[in-house]
Amino acid sequence: MTRSILIFLGAFAAISMSFTALALLPRLQLATVEPTPGTDAYTYEEQLGYEVYQREGCLYCHSQQVRPDGFGSDIARGWGRRGSRPGDYVFDDRHQLGTMRTGPDLHDIASRQPSQDWHLAHLYQPRSVSPGSVMPAYPYLFEVKKESQVRPSEVTVPITPKYAPPGDSVVVATEEALALYEYLMTLKLEELDQSS
Amino acid sequence: MSEATSSSVPRSPGLPPGQSPDDLEANWRRTVDRSTRWPVVAFIASGTFWLIIGSLLALIASFKFQYPDWWTQQAWLTFGRIRPAHLNTVIYGWISMAGVGVATWLWSRLLKTQLRGRGLQLISVVLWNIGMVIGTIGILAGYSRSIEWVEMPYAAFAFIVPAMVLVVASFLLTLRERRVQHLFISVWYLGAAMLWGPFLVMAMLLPIYSGVPEATANWWYAHNILGLWITPMGLAAAYYFIPKVIGRPVYSYHLSYLGFWTLALFYNWAGVHHLVGGPAPQWLATVSIVFSVMMIIPVIVVAVNHHLTVVGHFKKLKYSPTLRFIVFGAMSYTSVSLQGSMQSIRSWQEITHFTHYTIAHSHLGVYAFATMIIFGAIYYIMPRVTDWEWESPRLISIHFWTTGLGVGAYFTALTIGGVIQGLQMLDPDIAFLQIVDSTKPWLVVRSVSGTLMTIGHFVFAYLLVRIMMRSGTRSDGPTYFRPAPAGIFGSRAGDGSTEETPSVEEIEERPGL
Incomplete structure (x- = not known):
């Protein structure tokens, strides 16, 4: 019996130490970190978009962490003017750092591609603006309806003829598609004040 | 239960007339x-x-x-x-x-x-x-x-x-x-897994994480579910079945304690290397890299014990499905772990992180190591708990080759594709869509090899249903890929007994053997 208790205690001590160091300590260390300039709490619509981003599993192909100068070539690629900082994430209750770049990093997508038309067309049919892309299309975030039935408050998405719906139908963005766009526009890395 | 189940019985006098210690041993085991x-x-x-x-x-x-x-x-x-x-x-x-x-x-x-x-x-x-x-x-x-x-x-x-x-x-x-x-070393691994698994899940479900600290907790968790829940179960099975089927004790039983404790102490810390170069505090990634590299110790220990036990007995792989799956799994464990230690290093991560290479690595671990060992263990266990035999050695063989070749092709394709992807990503002059394009052929190989593995899984599921239903005619000996020569698996094989040489028990009687 003594032997089995020793094994138990040893195994328990091992995992408790690493839990404290790797899961709890960073929490304490970063508890006081200030949001970086441009990082704000999400508005209602941005929050909705953030939830759509999680629900559709964008993180499995898009990271949200720009590597710092000297490690990789993210900055040279134009994926951000600086590496990501803990302060960029303080309002994220579900981190979306990601581990995969089947698609490009998105942490600074708002600086690189601010166009609403582009993003909505890309979500409706990625290959209409990025030929050769393997990203899934998200037609269920859009409605296809007759042009005459579009209400003035609705946003119509311009689609290249090859992928546009036939006849006089047009593509209209749903609330979720627009919210997702608003969320993507929060992903912006602003230059840090050198003195801070 | 009478005292007949006690381990000391085979040696004790006063056996019922006509029963040998071997019969009693087989009886309590049943x-x-x-x-x-x-x-x-x-x-x-x-x-x-x-x-x-x-x-x-x-x-x-x-x-x-x-x-x-x-x-x-x-x-x-x-x-x-x-x-x-x-x-x-x-x-x-x-x-x-x-x-x-x-x-x-x-x-x-x-x-x-x-x-x-x-x-x-x-x-x-x-x-x-x-x-x-x-x-x-x-x-x-x-x-x-x-x-x-x-x-x-x-x-x-x-x-x-x-x-x-x-x-x-x-x-x-x-x-x-x-x-x-x-307590045989497999008991150590299993007992520890039963502590670590629930601990990990409960710790990760605590609603206390957000932002970057959530990412470190996330990778502490995800890597440990693999290393402290799945890995110990796989190693416990390998430690039991390899000596059991071969009929020879573990190469160095004392070394296995070292393997256990170094795994327990080092593996814990390895997961955060997923955040190298990210926004997490640098000391975290550094600690993780150090421990990832130190993982070489338990891996070498386990490799010595598993592989040197098999040396000289490779011809048995031709016959025993259990042994073939488990030796495949044990070899994969050595590969995936050494690969893991190497790739945690910064300059390696710079290329392979964020690419399909990582997906290849994780399948080498969860599939080529853990899944293959579990398959092998199930081939040994099911006949003993159902009192029935596997229906078809040919189908087991199909299962082995589809999954073995499948995961081999999967790993090779995604590793190559991932390295190409990583190197191209380091060159800012290569457009992103061009990188996507150069991964495409490797992703086709993935779909093909995945299909192969899935076919294997259906074959396995069919065999499992058949043995659970006790379908077909009952064969009277263990199922081997081909008829095993007399005596190759110990004196009892092939005579209708479901047992092979009781080597693990021998070790327990004579620790240090």
Whole structure:
């Protein structure tokens, strides 16, 4: 019996130490970190978009962490003017750092591609603006309806003829598609004040 | 239970007339095996069900890279939901449930006592399956928690965590009734896994994380579920079955203690290397790299013990399905672990992180190592708990070659594709869509090899159903790929006995052997 208790205690001590160091300590260390300039709490619509981003599993192909100068070539690629900082994430209750770049990093997508038309067309049919892309299309975030039935408050998405719906139908963005766009526009890395 | 189950009996005088110590040994073993029948069969069958579901999800996800406009109208079929559904079904459904089935059988056998808490285990299977159904449907319906490796909603874990605790309870009840003095190394690994697994899940479900600290906790968790829940179960099985089937003791039994403690101390810390170069505090990644590299020690120890035990007995791989699957798994363990230590280094991460290379690595671990060992263990265990034999050596052979070649091709293709992807990503002059383009051929290989593996899983599931239903005619000896020469697996093989040479028990009688 003594032997089995020793094994138990040893195994328990091992995992408790690493839990404290790797899961709890960073929490304490970063508890006081200030949001970086441009990082704000999400508005209602941005929050909705953030939830759509999680629900559709964008993180499995898009990271949200720009590597710092000297490690990789993210900055040279134009994926951000600086590496990501803990302060960029303080309002994220579900981190979306990601581990995969089947698609490009998105942490600074708002600086690189601010166009609403582009993003909505890309979500409706990625290959209409990025030929050769393997990203899934998200037609269920859009409605296809007759042009005459579009209400003035609705946003119509311009689609290249090859992928546009036939006849006089047009593509209209749903609330979720627009919210997702608003969320993507929060992903912006602003230059840090050198003195801070 | 009479005293006939006591381990000391074979040596004691006063045997019933006409019985040899060997008969008694075989009898109590049968009693112990049968006591585990329902929980073990239920866990293995449930696991295999989730393996099939998980494989189909994987295939859909993989073919979406060739046909990105296929099945896009329905939200629940989008890649970003299918992929986590695949991961969660194979990790918490297949490998965890089948692993618990194998672990339960090993636990009783190695403690030489009937399984206690059988009712608890059966309740556990039911709860676990309910949790898996809720979790899988939850992710597909859009309720993913969006934390890698723990995507299933809380409602699913509300069933799975109690299910795990019930298994632990049954293990503790059985441990209390053990009839051995010496605890074989597999018992150490299994006992520790039963502590670590529930600890990890409960710690990760705490609602205390957000932002970057959540990412460090996430990778502490995800890597440890692999290293401290799945790996110990796989190693425990390999430590038991390799010597058992070959009929020869573990190469260096003392070394196995070193292997256990170094795994327990080092593996814990390795996971955060997923955040090298990211926004996490640098000391975290550095600590992780150091411990990842130190993992070489337990890996070499286990490699020595597993591989040097097999040396000189390779011809037995021609006959025994259990041995062939498990030796494949043990070799993969050595490869995946050494690869893991190397790739945690910064300059390597710079290339391979964020690429398909990582996906190849994780399949080398969960599939080529853990899954193959579990397959091998199931081929040994099922005949002993069902009192029936496998229907067809040819189908077992098909299962081995489809899964073995499948995962080999999978790993090779994604490793090459991933390195190309990583090198191109380092060159800012190469347009991103061009990088996407150069990964495409390797992703085709993935779909093909995934299809091959899935075919193997269907063959395996068919064999499992047949042996559970006791279908076909009963054969009177262990199922080998081809007729084994007399005496190759010890004196008892081929004579209708379901036992082979009892080498592990010998070690327990003579520690240090």
